[in-house]
Structures are given as structure tokens and as C-alpha cells.
Amino acid sequence: MNTILTIFKKELIDTLRDRRTLIIMFVLPFLILPAVFTVMSKIGESQTKKAQDKELHVAYFAHDNQSELQNMLQETKNIKLLFDADEDSIEADIRSKKLDAAVVFDPEFTEKFNDLKPGKLTVYYQSTNDADITWRRLKTVLDNFEKDLLDKRFESLNLKKNTAKVLRLERTDVATAQEKYGKMVGGFLPYIFILFCFMGAMYPAIDLAAGEKERGTIETLLSSPANRFQIIVGKFMVVMLSGVTSAVVAILGLFTAAKMGRIPDEIINVLGALLQPASVLLVLSLLLPLTIFLAGILLSVSFLPRVLRKRRA
Helix, strand or coil: CHHHHHHHHHHHHHHHHCHHHHHHHHHHHHHHHHHHHHHHHHHHHHHHHHHHHCCEEEEEECCCCCCCHHHHHHHCCCEEEECCCCHHHHHHHHHCCCCCEEEEECCCHHHHHHCCCCCCEEEEECCCCHHHHHHHHHHHHHHHHHHHHHHHHHHHCCCCHHHHCCCCCCCCCCCCHHHHHHHHHHHHHHHHHHHHHHHHHHHHHHHHHHHHHHHCCHHHHHCCCCCHHHHHHHHHHHHHHHHHHHHHHHHHHHHHHHHCCCCCHHHHHHHHHCCCHHHHHHHHHHHHHHHHHHHHHHHHHHHHHHHHHHHHC
């Protein structure tokens, strides 16, 4: 055991002396997550603002129906109605971005409304554009239009709107916001562990196996009193420690991103729970088997080319 620990200390010192290894183990995991969250936040804010300020070109097909919707849309900021569009090519024009949306009244809309029936109004748009903001902007106007129609219908029937309310539904969600975000965070957090465990263990595994063979220092180690099993175990422990360290540093980077205000407070509370001693021990207990598996695979692959070359020779 003392021999294994001696080899472990020696290999660990050699690993920590390598600048590239330190960058991959400590610097990159710590910086990547804050950078990703910051860039994603900036891009999201920019795209949202751009979509909200964009002038929407909306084709309008009234089909002889007179309504206040036309005036409401024209009075809405950054919405331009087009009355000369081709109704048969609505979908193609939206896909080609000649139009942002189209509003099409059913020819019998007014007749059905007068008969106390719901009138059909079709809205064409493309949900993949602008994170669905086009639909939300139009939906605000359409909700106001529906409210006006409903008021007119009740007025024509000499009824109050409360007359139609036969059910008052109250919804109570017992799940806290922290629990909701906790489920979301738990969905991607394991992938972060796997990614950075792999990344942190990969370079030390290459350097301690293939790197030593290329530098010609493996022969010196093999000439020591330690046997091959002890040498492999010592190197393996260094690779495993590197993977665990990289994952822990990545989590610290995640907390840094949270402190920068790029993550909702509820998610920050969920991440804060990971710092509790019991949670840290649980995470490590799950992280160690994964890191052991990755370290074994990476170290074996790193030694493999030398074995293959010997067999070919």
C-alpha cells in the first residue's frame, strides 16, 4: 500500500506541474458554465427584444365581415396589416418570411355571431420564429377583440356577464417553486457531472500513459521496486482524483453563474441545497463510481496503442 501511495504522490505532483492539465482540470470547468449561462442570457434577451420591437406584417382577410379587429390591429404598435396578400399562398409566404402572420375570418363569421354561435377566426403563424413571440403579440389583441364581442353579445341579450359564470375554479399547486426548479435542475445536472468527469480525467490519463511512453520516462518507473499492478493503481488513483476535482470545480462554476444573477432565485436555492454536508456526501457517493469507470476506460485506452504496436512488431 505504501508503494501505491508513493507512486500516487509522484504522479500527482507531475500532473499538477503540467500547465495544460491544470487549465483543463480547474480553469475550463470553472469558466465554462458561467460563460454559457451569460452568453445564453444575453442571446435570449437580445432575441426577445428584437422580436418584440419587430414590425409584424400581417395579412388580413375580412371576407366582408365588419369588425373592430381591423382597427385594433392597426392601432397596435409595430403591426402592419396587408390587404393585398394571396390567401392561397399564406403558408408558403409565412415560411418564406414574406409574412409574419395572417388573420382569416370565416365568411359566415358575422352571421354566426348574430345567431349567438361562435364565429371562426383562423390565425396563421410559424411558432419556430422568434420564440413564439409573434403569436403572443397577436393573442393580446385577439383576447381584447373577443372580450369586446362578448360584451356586445351580453348587452344584446340584456344579461350581465356574471350570469354565464356557473363555476368558480380555484387551482392550488402544492409544489413549491423550488421543487419545480429542482426537477428541472436534476434533469441536466447529471450530464454536467458526466461531461466534466470525463474532461477532467481524459488529459491526465493520456499524459500518465501515452505521454510517459512518448517521453521515455515509463522505463524508469518500471525499473523501480514497484510492480506493474502498483504502478497502474497509482496512476489510476490520480486519474480518478482529476475527474472528481474537475466535476467539483464545474459545480463551483455553476454557483458562480448563479451568483452573477443569470439564474432564477429558485434555482439558486436548489443549488444552495447541494452545499449541505449530507447533499455533498450523496453527490460524491454517486460521482465516485462514475469517475472510477471513466478513469479505468480512459487509462486502458491510453495504454492500448503501445500494446497494439508490440503485437504488430
